[in-house]
Amino acid sequence: MGSVGAKDVPVLLSPEGLRVDGRRVNELRPIKITAGALKHADGSAFVEWGQNKVMAAVYGPREVHPRHLQQNTKAVIQCKYNMAAFSVDERKRPGLDRRSQEISKVIAEAFESVVFAEEFPRTSIDIYIEVLQANAGTRCAGLVAASVALADAGIPMADLLPAVAVGKAGGAIILDLKKEEDNFGEADLPMALVPQSGRLVLLQMEGHMTRDELATALDLGVQGCRGIYEVMKQALRDRYSVAPAAEAGA
Numbered sequence: 001m002g003s004v005g006a007k008d009v010p011v012l013l014s015p016e017g018l019r020v021d022g023r024r025v026n027e028l029r030p031i032k033i034t035a036g037a038l039k040h041a042d043g044s045a046f047v048e049w050g051q052n053k054v055m056a057a058v059y060g061p062r063e064v065h066p067r068h069l070q071q072n073t074k075a076v077i078q079c080k081y082n083m084a085a086f087s088v089d090e091r092k093r094p095g096l097d098r099r100s101q102e103i104s105k106v107i108a109e110a111f112e113s114v115v116f117a118e119e120f121p122r123t124s125i126d127i128y129i130e131v132l133q134a135n136a137g138t139r140c141a142g143l144v145a146a147s148v149a150l151a152d153a154g155i156p157m158a159d160l161l162p163a164v165a166v167g168k169a170g171g172a173i174i175l176d177l178k179k180e181e182d183n184f185g186e187a188d189l190p191m192a193l194v195p196q197s198g199r200l201v202l203l204q205m206e207g208h209m210t211r212d213e214l215a216t217a218l219d220l221g222v223q224g225c226r227g228i229y230e231v232m233k234q235a236l237r238d239r240y241s242v243a244p245a246a247e248a249g250a
């Protein structure tokens with residue numbers, strides 16, 4: 001983060017309880033999901049969430065590359081998360097770095113909990129996540145985009161995986177951190193939920209909070225995920241529902 005003079009630190013919570021962008025502590029940024037945004041992928045989704053813009057493309061089940069990763073009893077789930085060089089204020093060096101590798105790994109592992117991989121032994125399900133514009137919470141936006149893209153590709157899954165970061169900024173527990181809150185706040189805790197079982201399949205934390213604050217944050221995150229879940233399902237309905245006239249063959 002580097003040293004920052006006091007004058008550079010934004011007011012993260014006003015006396016009225018409003019955040020840097022005017023949201024309340026339990027409010028999500030506006031989120032829009034387009035399922036099937038790409039023509040050439042087996043499944044895809046574009047997520048615009050606050051100032052984040054994230055595209056996910058899914059291929060498979062298909063042949064495994066590299067071959068030595070092939071598993072005889074199930075599909076291997078591979079994820080490549082990438083941030084475009086132009087996605088952030090200061091140009092990001094293109095290519096793989098440790099952060100992208102870590103995010104790719106935790107996202108692939110989260111999907112291992114819901115994808116019915118045993119149905120496709122000796123194959124690969126490949127998820128590509130491209131962050132075109134970043135403003136904190138891109139791993140969660142990536143998970144949301146990839147979930148919808150997997151469903152769009154027809155990959156059988158127990159459930160979609162809504163995800164959101166909760167955290168602490170200006171002394172308050174807040175939902176869906178934006179960049180200033182991520183940079184200058186006290187804690188950042190991205191999570192992904194399996195809505196039907198209530199299980200968390202991704203949970204990471206940076207910063208400090210008390211056990212009571214953590215409990216509050218987790219509740220807030222679960223609520224947030226349930227809200228995002230509705231938007232994800234609606235995106236799939238919008239793509240696949242057939243207009244009554246078309247159904248009648250008109």
Ligand code: CDP
Nearest residue numbers: 088089092134135136137138139140179182
């Ligand atoms: O994006 P997410 O919150 O999942 O991950 P993070 O590592 O906590 O990054 C928080 C934010 O920092 C990103 O969303 C970007 O807005 C920003 N960032 C950046 O400006 N340059 C980087 N090389 C990495 C992240």
